[in-house]
Amino acid sequence: MLQLLLTMVIFLAIVGGVGYWVYDYNTNPNGGQAKKEAAAVAQHEEDKTHEPKVGDCVKVQDPQGKPVPTIVDCGSAEAQYKTGEILPGEGRKCGPSFDYGIQHTASRGFDYTMCFTKL
Structure with a gap:
């Protein structure tokens, strides 16, 4: 009888601890879920800072490798290019009026090319 009571107390303590942890994880504003x-x-x-729209100024990190455009203020010293056109579709080329282009291949199938003019 005493062994059964001890087993039940240990079981309830474990279930209560797990229950409290789940509750705290989901409700604590400084906890795991938050x-x-x-x-x-x-x-x-x-x-969003790496998805320029037409007219946005950008700086380009690693322009010769895997270029990443980052939107910056057009008046800042960091601004290198202005986004001129975004061409939907795979393998599109920027026209001669643009100085630089980045082809983007998305994992969900929406490929596009971003065309930029130098500032």
Whole structure:
């Protein structure tokens, strides 16, 4: 009888601990779920800085390797190019009026080329 009671107490302690951890993970504003959601929002905001629209000024990191355009203020010293055109489709080439182009191959099938003029 005493062994059964001890087993039940240990079982309830384990279940209670796991239950509390799950509750805390999902409801604590500084806990795991909140941190996970904040990280996802921060990553989304960071990704948006690398998706210029026509008229945005950019600096290009690693222009000869895997170029990554980053949107910057057009008046800043970092600004290298201005986005002139975005051509949908795979393997598109920028026209002669542009100084630089970046081909982007998306994992979801939307390929495009970004065309830039030098500032």
